Amino acid sequence: MVTKDGEEIYEAGQAFYWPPGHAPVALEDCEYVDFSPTEAFTSVLEHIKAQG
Template identity: 45%
Template sequence: MISGQLTVTYTDGSEEVDEGGDMYYWPPGHTVQADEDTEVVMFSPQHEHGEVIDHMRNKMEESA
């Protein structure tokens, strides 16, 4: 993470806070909330990450 702060909540209820300068790995089963403006560099398999982005877009459209 380049800068900022994110809170990650896992399906078991546990949380972690990641901040600028941290390296992170978020296994499946998490939700991320930006606590402040944040810059990140993500490395993820392109196809699988595309599926995640599509899922997020669908959920946002459903809630609009």
């Protein structure tokens, strides 16, 4: 994950928090479970849809 504070690499089984302004980079195929507050996540989805 690339953030304003630098890069972070996560391994299987690690929990993480991605602050606003993050940019994911997949180094290999992976699966993860994402929990986000509904209101905040909805605004992110609306932003992404507007870019398309």
